[in-house]
Structure formats: C-alpha cells, structure tokens
Amino acid sequence: MLETPKQKTITTQAMEKIRQLIFDGELAAGSDHLESELAGRLGMSRTPVREATLMLAQQGLLEVRPRKGVRIVTLSLKDMEEIYAVLTELESLAAEEAARRGYKDADLADLKKAIEAMEKALADEDREAWALADDAFHTELVRLGGNSRIQTIVAMMANQVRRARAMTLYIRPLPLKSNEDHRAVFDAIRKGDANLARERHHSHRQHAREVLIELLKKHKLFQL
Known part of the structure; x- marks a missing residue:
C-alpha cells in the first residue's frame, strides 16, 4: 500500500530523529534497541519507526534484525x-x-x-x-x-x-x-x-x- 504524503513526512521525521540520536551518541555504537523502545522514545507509532530504520539500514547506520529490533553499527x-x-x-x-x-x-x-x-x-x-x-x-x-x-x-x-x-x-x-x-x-x-x-x-x-x-x-x- 502506498504511503500518503503525511505518512512519508512522519517517516522522514523519525529517520532524522533516530539519525541524530546516533550522531549524538545517545544510541551508542553496538547497542541494541527494540522497535517499540524507539517508538516510545520518539513518541511515534511503530510503523514510521520501522520504515525509518529500514532507510537508515540502507545508509549503513544500523542493522535491522528480524524479531530482535535494530543494532547500531560500529565502524572501525x-x-x-x-x-x-x-x-x-x-x-x-x-x-x-x-x-x-x-x-x-x-x-x-x-x-x-x-x-x-x-x-x-x-x-x-x-x-x-x-x-x-x-x-x-x-x-x-x-x-x-x-x-x-x-x-x-x-x-x-x-x-x-x-x-x-x-x-x-x-x-x-x-x-x-x-x-x-x-x-x-x-x-x-x-x-x-x-x-x-x-x-x-x-x-x-x-x-x-x-x-x-x-x-x-x-x-x-x-x-x-
């Protein structure tokens, strides 16, 4: 199902907020986080957070682990x-x-x-x-x-x-x-x-x- 413009905007907001938490070190490299935890932290529903994590995974900032949430990528x-x-x-x-x-x-x-x-x-x-x-x-x-x-x-x-x-x-x-x-x-x-x-x-x-x-x-x- 196609996202509405509003949903796309919320997803983009979720992506930017999670990315900033990574850049600020509040989501530390190597740490694991459940989708529900991130949604609660951002005050959003799980759907835009899920879409945001997939986008951030493509950017190499985190790994999406089925049924285990996400892991913040550690760079060498x-x-x-x-x-x-x-x-x-x-x-x-x-x-x-x-x-x-x-x-x-x-x-x-x-x-x-x-x-x-x-x-x-x-x-x-x-x-x-x-x-x-x-x-x-x-x-x-x-x-x-x-x-x-x-x-x-x-x-x-x-x-x-x-x-x-x-x-x-x-x-x-x-x-x-x-x-x-x-x-x-x-x-x-x-x-x-x-x-x-x-x-x-x-x-x-x-x-x-x-x-x-x-x-x-x-x-x-x-x-x-």
Missing part, C-alpha cells in the same frame, strides 16, 4: 579510511566536472553562501553551525558536478563521515585550513580550472581524513 578505523578514500576520489571528480561546466557566478551562489556561512561560524566559534555549512558545501559541490550516480554514492557514505565528525567536533582544532581549502576549490571552479579544482579538493579531503583518523585513534572513539 578501516571502515573510515575506506569511506574517505571513496569520497575523496568521487568528490574530487565532481569538483573537476563542475569546473568544466563553465558556471556563471549566479550558478555558484549556493556554494559561495556555504563558504561564507562557514567563515562566519568560525568567527563566532560556532562549531555546529560550521558543520552544517560544511555539509551544505559538499552537497552542493557534488550537485554541481552533475553526475547523479556520484550524488547517490556520496549521499550514502556521507552519513558515516557526519557521524565521525560529530564525535570529534569539539575535540579538534578550529577547522581554519578546511575553510581555506573550500575557498580555493570554489575559486578554481569559478575560473574553470578543472585540474586545479580536482587537485585542491583531493588535497582537502586527504587532510580532513588524516585529522579525523588521528583524533579517532587518540581518543579511542572507534574500533581498531
């Missing part, structure tokens, strides 16, 4: 290294393709807006606002690349990166270099320099990976 450092390797290559290709498309300044307005939002967030030392703007930058960059398959793969893996970043957001230095990298990628795309756009984004993602993995190791936040 190897998982994160592999995820970053894929994201680095695909996003760098998207940056290259975006530069080749000859976008006008108006086409790049949302990318520029995300950079400005990150710069303001850093000036205010608002790490959560920076994280939201960082997400917006990477999502828009991939969209501008124009490859729908890259968008699908990156969207699936990006949740794992957000999860790790949420765990390290307040124990890392302010991401000043990250903002410099974003500005350099933007400038290369605006100038139509495809090789430079790819190189700068590739370097940016590699550095971000090194910072993240080192923090996860130092604070023993993930399995080895």
